[in-house]
Amino acid sequence: MVAIRIKEAAALLGVSDDTVRRWIGAGALTATSAEGATTVDGAELAALAADRARDPGGDDDRVLTSARNRFTGLVTDVEMDGVMAKVGLQCGPFTVTSLMSAEAARELGLEPGVIASAVVKATTVIVERDAHR
Template structure:
């Protein structure tokens, strides 16, 4: 089973290494020491922590509505690019950047603009997983 350094864990969680150290020192994230004394997080522990953290405020909207889409991200619109027919909307949800291509009409009807809070819902028939 893989183990991760504080820096590697931080990168996977989208936070600083100092934040991971604080979580470890506070008992939120279980760590062990290797022979050199460096702190390591076991892969299974990091995966559990990531799932728990994902259940936080950025994962599920407060006004959750019935939907078949299982991946919802509450975030803030950071960019809107509109042309004659289509538009590109960028959303920042915690450490995640999502980009959606929608119609110009949808942008206008929803009032999408930089600074607006939205829920991005993602449903995909294909999810690719790559190893580093």
């Protein structure tokens, strides 16, 4: 068994330590305590991460897409200059930057604090926003 500390498990999944503790309390993860450190099994954590990637929760009217690499997070920065926009997102521990038309950024209503998803297909990053949020 690969033992992963709660803090590290939280960082790997982009959640808080308290969220990992709630998962342990709910039985989604099994905790082991030894020498004052609480850990979770790496294989169990990987299975939970895979389940969360397949079904991150939320509305049933999600966008259906062939792209499998989706990073949902908060818009942190939008820089526009005429025809182009540079949009930054903080997706858990990852920062994603996308270049798009300024028109697309305006149509999506992208501004700091907005929840959006970066969809990666091959070398292209597509930013989208749920119309209900």
